[in-house]
Amino acid sequence: MTSPEPNATAFDRNRSSMTPHQHQEETIDPVALLSLAAARARHRLNEAPGLIAYIRTLVVPAGAQRSDGLPRPASKEAPAPLRVDAVDESDSAYAQLLNWVSYWSDELRIAPPVTATYAWANGREVQGFRAGVTPEGAAALVLNVTMWLLTHQDKVERHQQAGAYFDDVATIVWELRKKFPRDGRGLRPVLPRPCWLCGGESMGVEWHSSELRDFTLVCSYCGAEGDTALLLKEADVRLLLGDMRAEDAHEPTTWWTKKQGAREMRITPQTLNRYIQNDGLKTHTADGEVYVNADQLREIWRNKRARDRNPRAARMAS
16 A cells, blocks of 8 residues: 655654653743634634534524414423523623724724614623524524634734733634534644655644643544644744645544445555454445445555564664
8 A cells, every 4th residue: 555655744744752740840941832822713713603603503403382373282291491591601602702802993994884883782892692583593693703814823823912812712612612512623723844754735723622732733644643742842833834725524434334444545355454454453334335344444554564664663663
């Protein structure tokens, strides 16, 4: 099997001998951390419209009685309660985003989007969406706000309050994700950098909490992990993070047919059979079709690929 060999850089090489704890103790350039915060904020702002639209669909859960005035037989089931938390949390998130629009509009002397006035306010304080807004309408309003913020992010990044802003908008969306989890994985930020192991352009960034440095670099193709500390030390990290793109992250498949497994991992059917016979790759048969465990297949492939790339280290380990 052949795979493209990416150019070796500090980020692309295998992990160093330092432990993750030692990496965390190292001093990271504040400019690199600000660039990382900006990239995370950009990703979260791109998530916000779809997430808030989903939350607004929860306001009246399935099974609630329609109030269109038409006569219907009385239901034996109690009507589902309104999700007051879905109303309150989405209103609060929208209000906080509008407050940032107002702040940056004043600081940068840039006119806010016209739709920034389409909000419910209590006196001078913005409270959220106007009454009667649909999920689609909420998504459109949030999209206008986030697009305005993203359009001016380069100017924002040069401001002394940029770090606080990036952290705040990331937290706003992260808290919504925790309280209202969705099926599927949504958008996934991907770096414009090939995986150090397989060469695929699919090195994704995954945050595991609200902490800025609590993230991993994982290839969506082969599952190899990159070194986050080395990434933040690269000279061009600001440009690299600025070019981070978003792509749909599909739910991982547990089982592949043998044909699909060979195609996905770019190996021959004979190589796949050797994995089954010699490496213990699990199989499952249903309706006459043989399936292989996708996660285990990736792991076997990664181990063999890493051993092929560094045979000396493999001999020392054995």
